[in-house]
Amino acid sequence: MHQLQLTKPDGRRLTLYSRRPIDTGLQAPSPFAEPLHPNPHLRWHPLRGEWVAYAAHRQDRTFLPPPEYNPLAVTSDPEHPTELPAGDWDVAVFDNRFPSLTAAAHDAPLSTVPTAIGNGHCEVVVFTQDPSSSLGRLPVEHLALLIEVWGDRCRHLGQQHDIAYVLPFENRGKEVGVTLHHPHGQIYAYPEVPPVPRRMGEQQAAHLAEHGRGLLETMIEREIADHARRLLYLGELAVAWVPACARYPYEVWVATRRPVARFEQLCDADRLDLARALKTVLLKYDGLWQRPMPYLMAWYSAPSQGDHPGWHLHAQLWPPYRTPDKLKVLAGTELAAGWFAVDALPEDKAAELQAVPVELDR
Known part of the structure; x- marks a missing residue:
């Protein structure tokens, strides 16, 4: 670079x-x-x-x-x-x-x-x-x-x-x-x-202390073992999937398969496979809608200062759609209580995205 x-x-x-x-x-x-x-x-x-x-x-x-x-x-x-x-x-x-x-x-x-x-x-x-x-x-x-x-x-x-x-x-x-x-x-x-990454860090640290391994690492292994029902990309080093706990229809997470806490700990091969995973997700979004798909994407890494055992670098993507013609907006229970109510099963939305063919340039 x-x-x-x-x-x-x-x-x-x-x-x-x-x-x-x-x-x-x-x-x-x-x-x-x-x-x-x-x-x-x-x-x-x-x-x-x-x-x-x-x-x-x-x-x-x-x-x-x-x-x-x-x-x-x-x-x-x-x-x-x-x-x-x-x-x-x-x-x-x-x-x-x-x-x-x-x-x-x-x-x-x-x-x-x-x-x-x-x-x-x-x-x-x-x-x-x-x-x-x-x-x-x-x-x-x-x-x-x-x-x-x-x-x-x-x-x-x-x-x-x-x-x-x-x-x-x-x-x-x-x-x-x-x-x-x-x-x-x-x-x-x-x-x-x-608040959001702070709570993520607390959950990851607690899981590591109890089970001796990372929380996202465990979640990824379970997704792969669950007949790949929600997987969108499975590479040698990276993975993309609709989480079983998705709060939004078509929500997708992208991560390295091995626990990596920060971007700077990635090697060239990690970055290439993460790029393939991310590109696959974005092409599936646009392919499903046959037009540019709005979304918000955030990358969560470990806090900047100190050691944070259990952290696992990953991205979360949240499109605002329930269906191609209906927006998912935060309503009373989400905004007032922070308790999400989802009217679409992650498995169904994963199946829709899985059905979209994608060709990567390499």
């Missing part, structure tokens, strides 16, 4: 990644000449025992512009720069101009609940220069590079003393709130481990 680190005119950082050497003469453009100086803050939710981030400046971020004003396209006219330079690169990562968390946050306002400065970091990950492509249409080797990029960013951000957890994710489709159609994702670096 080759990379080139640059600085934008407004002070934000840009890193270009490629499978080939990158021209060191490239310059980092920006649609903005001056820094924004965002100042998010946190407020404590006493009943839930968790922080809520407030970043009012995000109301001004770019929202579904026409193609000619795509800020994630490469710059073609220096008089009207975008976020990215023209050149031979595959993946780009830059500081989000409209972050929910930032290391520059200061002076949290007083309130009737405890408050704190919104420390952290937010990055935008542009998957490809092609605005008409998608994650599932990228070559396997490109996806393997992206997985390596996620690892590099998680390692870099996780080394900062005030960062406890790093989460790469993608929102795809306006149905799940995307504001730019160009294939991209985000990375959030949090000052403490958020």
Whole structure:
């Protein structure tokens, strides 16, 4: 993997990644000449025992512009720069101009609940220069590079003393709130481990202490042994499946077969097989609907600081659909109680996805 680190005119950082050497003469453009100086803050939710981030400046971020004003396209006219330079690169990562968390946050306002400065970091990950492509249409080797990029960013951000957890994710489709159609994702670096991965870590540690082996490792072996009823991809090193406990129709998990806690512990072969597994899932999504399938994808790795026995790197994908023409939205029991009610069996939805033929490029 080759990379080139640059600085934008407004002070934000840009890193270009490629499978080939990158021209060191490239310059980092920006649609903005001056820094924004965002100042998010946190407020404590006493009943839930968790922080809520407030970043009012995000109301001004770019929202579904026409193609000619795509800020994630490469710059073609220096008089009207975008976020990215023209050149031979595959993946780009830059500081989000409209972050929910930032290391520059200061002076949290007083309130009737405890408050704190919104420390952290937010990055935008542009998957490809092609605005008409998608994650599932990228070559396997490109996806393997992206997985390596996620690892590099998680390692870099996780080394900062005030960062406890790093989460790469993608929102795809306006149905799940995307504001730019160009294939991209985000990375959030949090000052403490958020509630969802914190609980995952607790469950994995408890299972390891009781059974002497990892929780996801056990789940994967059970899925394989259960006549592969919910498996979508089974490779030598990676696997993708509809979990028996899926909370959403068509929910899919992707993981290495051996326990790997963090991206940086993956080898080249691991990344390639994970790329095949992920591409298989995304092609099945689009093939089932015969159109781009909206989803939210998050990659869960171990917290940045310290040792966390039992952690198993994996992705979870949640499409919002029950059927091709009906959305699954969070309703009373899910939002109010956190108790999901699903009107579709995981086995039935797995069978639908299994029936979609997929051809990988390698």
